[in-house]
Amino acid sequence: MLANPIPWPDGARCAVAITWDMDADSGLNWYNPDRADNLVASQSQTRYGPLIAIPRLVKLLKERGMRQTFFIPGWCIETYPAAIDALLSGDNEIALHGYIHERPNELSAEDELYWLQRGIESFRKHIGVRPRGWRAPSFAFSKHSLGYLIGEGFFYDSSLMGDDVPYRLRHESGTLIELPCDMALDDWPHYMHNRDFRTMMPIASPRRAGEVFRAEFDSAWRHGALWVGVWHPFVSGRLSKLDAVVDLIDYMQAKGGVWFATCEEIARHVQALIDAGTWQPREERLPLYDSPIPALKKR
Numbered sequence: 001m002l003a004n005p006i007p008w009p010d011g012a013r014c015a016v017a018i019t020w021d022m023d024a025d026s027g028l029n030w031y032n033p034d035r036a037d038n039l040v041a042s043q044s045q046t047r048y049g050p051l052i053a054i055p056r057l058v059k060l061l062k063e064r065g066m067r068q069t070f071f072i073p074g075w076c077i078e079t080y081p082a083a084i085d086a087l088l089s090g091d092n093e094i095a096l097h098g099y100i101h102e103r104p105n106e107l108s109a110e111d112e113l114y115w116l117q118r119g120i121e122s123f124r125k126h127i128g129v130r131p132r133g134w135r136a137p138s139f140a141f142s143k144h145s146l147g148y149l150i151g152e153g154f155f156y157d158s159s160l161m162g163d164d165v166p167y168r169l170r171h172e173s174g175t176l177i178e179l180p181c182d183m184a185l186d187d188w189p190h191y192m193h194n195r196d197f198r199t200m201m202p203i204a205s206p207r208r209a210g211e212v213f214r215a216e217f218d219s220a221w222r223h224g225a226l227w228v229g230v231w232h233p234f235v236s237g238r239l240s241k242l243d244a245v246v247d248l249i250d251y252m253q254a255k256g257g258v259w260f261a262t263c264e265e266i267a268r269h270v271q272a273l274i275d276a277g278t279w280q281p282r283e284e285r286l287p288l289y290d291s292p293i294p295a296l297k298k299r
């Protein structure tokens, strides 16, 4: 069914990248700047991520010999150094997720660049290298984002949803590998219920969310696609939901033929195929539009 199937390493049927967006209370502060200091229950809900879920996840991944990708805002890197150290001790990948969960496409072009560079500065200071991967907070990738990310030396993005396999984003200044995800694999719409985030989803049972994740995986496996889970430690790191995550990993491992990889490993695989001339990704030029399209205006 795929128009441009990608060869995965060692003949794997599909690739699985389990990724975690460790937002902690960054977004709570950004979205409620005048009152987040007084939202103590929501602080406790979101800080569960770095304080409780991350040590649990690090232990789980070590036991299973797995490494995963954690997209983290610069402010969280500064605020929760013990969580960062624990992730790095497990050789997990850390990629950038804004500075304080700002939404780039709600900012001026100048402000977007300011927060991006502040996030990079924090990443470099605490982790010692420049970030290679990016996911826009709230998937809020702007029409300026691609040029900024290329300018800052990023290697891949995982914010967009335009294909079933990796593709390439082209800008007048260069290219970036895109590792697409999908809202069905995000835990937020299944579980997130919090007035302070203006998100009041009816809370799904982990079994129900797990069914959705598994259906997406079965089709990725059948057709040779990329499966990117977008989960949050303070959401899917809680007991019953993490049990469902473990069950899903067991199911994937039992099925076999799955390449479990970090996002950077997948992007490197794509680049190696391009360099060897064995596979070419589909390409999309961005931005699609510089301004609202003329058809929106009355004649």
Ligand code: ZN
Pocket (backbone or CB within 6 Å): 021, 022, 023, 097, 101, 137, 138
């Ligand atoms: Zn996030």
